[in-house]
Amino acid sequence: MxxxxxxxxxxxxxxxxxxxxxxxxxxxxxxxALQPLLQEYQAEIAKPSRSTVDGVLAALLAADLPGTAEFLLRWQDRGVYERTEDGLFFFAEEAGNGLRLIDLDSGAAVADVTSREVNQIRPNSGVRSVIAAALVPYELNAPAPERRAAALDAIARSSEASQIAPLRKSIETESDPGLKQRKERLLTLLTAQFATALPYRLAAIEGLAGDTSIEARSVLNQLTARVPGVGMVAPEGANIARVLEVGVDISTVEAYDRLVAAKLAPPRQSATDRRDVLAQHIVDGAVGGVPLHQLNTDAARTRAYEVLEAAGTVPPRAAEDEVARAVATHVFYEVYSEPTSEVTTAAEAALAATSRALGLYQTLDLVLDGLSLASIFFLAAIGLAITFGVMGVINMAHGEFIMMGAYTGYVVQLFIPDYTISLIIALPLAFVVTFGAGVAMERLVIRHLYTRPLETLLATFGISIALQQLAKNIFGTQARPLTAPDWLSGALTLNDIVSISNIRVAIFVLALIFLALLLFILKRTRLGLEVRAVTQNPGMAASMGIDPDRINMLTFGLGSGIAGIAGVAIGLYAQVTSEMGANYIVQSFMTVVVGGVGNVWGTLAGASMIGFLQKGIEWFNPSNTLAAQTYMVLFVILFIQFRPKGIVALKGRAAGD
Missing domain, CATH: 1.20.5 (Single alpha-helices involved in coiled-coils or other helix-helix interfaces)
Structure with missing residues (x-):
């Protein structure tokens, strides 16, 4: 033992x-160690190509060795070097005039070499894109949020079924709420496209119902994509979307063209095609035994062609009756690319819900655009409505007061670089400048022409041209920047469809402020009382001790000052040029005429009607805004034929005439 x-x-x-x-x-x-595995694919790694990189990546991902993700990143970014003497791979960093080789596995410095002793591996763009796709599972859990976001972008660009599992796993450990939401949404899209379990796939598709994002619509459109088909009978077992009825869903010509494309029928032949073919087969003054002088009827030409066709000289052709018979004996249909009928049914229902939501959001976006344009027209026209309503003066230089206000804002920004402070200063300063210009214009020109409206129009038109030229002499012909503050940059975005810029929101708010301010002045102040008195009956107002001349001066200055503030607001998103006022003078007059002269509420109603109608016309023809403006002018002409006093009837000087 x-x-x-x-x-x-x-x-x-x-x-x-x-x-x-x-x-x-x-x-x-x-x-x-990673190096031994890399040596097995030494040639493929040293000189990568699209045909060999897949095998290398498959081996690396299957082995899942430590450092694989780092190697793939370096390989993609051309940070891997091959030592020429032994073919080993290293990372490298600059060291003096040479490179310091870093071991792939240990991370330790190995040796300092010159660039002649190593070869930098430079994969082309195609190989780098394949490596980037292979890196996605690693990058989804990368420590840096930027890398995780880039991985999600890569999945969105090139989606595959293999990405579902690593994406689902990464959601459990995601700490960033925004990225987690993106991952969950992307997982829903991938599940709807590639999931093998039908219940999960149907649930994901139902989750996309009403989603108006481009990604969701793209997935649903792919699932409901249809391919045209034709045959003697509809194929059994195919996921057929619908059977087409000839003459209703498809014309006879289109149906026969499908038969020809599927090589189920010979091509159709027109009379010209038949004539050309016959001309090529003239033999001894005849075609197919039919003398040329007898080929003056359609029946004779058909008989000659049939002889050539029977002899095999010409290709067979389809006559009209043959076309009809061929179409009648075949079934034309559309089949879904997706073979599972439950999936396409759910996708069609989700797409219908999305279409309804899309229409709703497009309507909302159109309404927001109409409100934005209406607020711009209101700001541009309210000053003109005041001067025109109280004084009866057609001021063709009103657009130039808008231009003066915009240039005032530009000059303020030259001296005050802080855009917020400069905007706060520019708004009241623009009012002061244009108020003074309006008072000067009224005192020097307008007051002498009150009883001569045609001469007033011509005079203000001349002043308009003079102000434009003066602006060109001072500021030049190039557009000048009027920069909005950072808090006005960007846009309020509800989804991919509905959005409105912050500047337009600010203009809308400014229009509401001016509406409230003007109503307060006209209804609650002595100046407003006097203005309304002069508007309704200037003679009676003068007998009550009100100076109509002074009221006219203040009113004209007030209207001009409001135009200056409107110029600052408009200049924040439009080009500030000497001609910018001319772009708004026509719309301003249309707004005043349609709304009702001299009434704040009428101006608001006119601006709303003009803004919404113009956006509605542009919606039908978005590529031609000039046509929309032309139709608007025609509409105004027709409108004033039926309601010459505008939406809100004038209660002004006509009462005293």
Whole structure:
């Protein structure tokens, strides 16, 4: 029995040796080293191509060794070097005039070499895109949020079924709420496209119902894509979308063209085609045995062609009756590219819900655009409505007061670089400048022409041209920037369809402020009382101690000052040029005439009607805004034929005439 202790000692020795072997530092490294695996694909890695990179990536991803993601990143970014003497791969960093090689597995510096001793591996763009796709599972869990976001972008650009599992797994450990939401949404899109379990796929498709984003609509459109088909009977087992009825869903000509494309029927032949073919087969003054002088009827030409067709000289052709028979004996249909009928049914229902939501959001976007345009027209026209309503003066230079206000804002920004402060200063300063210009214009020109409206129009038109030329002489012909503050940049975005710029929102708010301010002035102040008195009956107002001349001056200045503030607001998004006022003078007059002269509420109603109608016309023909403006002018002409006093009837000087 002495062999038993000996056997025990031998077993203990072997166990100790095995443990020591496992604990040896190089043992684990040998089993988990990346370099040996790379050497198996040395040639493919050193000179990668689209035809070889897939095999290398498959081996690396299957092995899942430590450092794989880092190697792929460096390989993609051309940061991997091959040492020419032994073909080993390294990372490298600059060291003086050469490079310092870094071991792939340990991260330790190996040696300093010159650029001649190594070859930098430079994969082309195609290889880099394949590597980037393979990196997605690693990048989804990268420590930097930017890398995780880039991985999601890569999945969105090139979606595959294999991305579902790593994406679902990464959601559990995602700490960023925004990225987690993106991952969950992207998982829904991938599940709807590629999931093998039908219940999960149907649930994902139902989750996309009403989603108006481009990504969701793209997925639903792919699932409901149809391919045209034709045959003697509809194919059994196919996911047929619909059977087309000839003459209703498809014309006879289109149906026969499908037969020709499917090589189920010979091509149709027109009379011209038949004549050309016959001309090519004239033999001894005849075609197919029919003399040329007899080929003056359709029946004779048909008989000649049939002879050539029977002899095999010309290709067979389809006559009209043959076309009808061929179409009648075939079934024309559309089949879904997606073979599962439950999927396409759910996708069609989701797409219908999305179409309804899309129409609703498009209507909302159109309404917001109409409100925005109406607020711009209101700001541009309210000053003109005041001067025109109280004084009866057709001021053709009103657009130039808008231009003066915009240039005032530009000059203020030259001296005050802070755009917020400069805007706060520019608004009241523009009012002061244009108020003064309006008062000067009224005192020097308008007051002498009150009883001569045609001469007033011509005079203000001349002043308009003079102000434009003066602006060109001072500021030049190039557009000048009027920059909005940062808090006005960007847009309020509800989804991919509904959005409105912050500047337009600010203009809308400014229009509401002016509406409230003007109503307060006209209804609650002495100046407003006097203005309304002069508007309704200037003679009676003068007999009550009100100076109509002074009221006219203040009113004209007030209207001009409001135009200046409107110019600052408009200049924040439009080009500030000497001609910018001319772009709004026509709309301003249309707004005043349609709304009702001299009434704030009428101006608001006119601006709303003009703005919404113009946007509605542009919606039908979005590529031609000039046509929309032309139709608007025609509408105004027709409108004033039926309601010459505008939406809100004038209660002004006509009462005193």
């Amino acid at each position: 002495r062999f038993i202790p000996s056997f025990a000692r031998l077993g203990a020795t072997m166990l100790i040796l095995a443990i020591l072997a496992l604990l040896r530092p190089g043992g684990a490294l040998a089993q988990e």
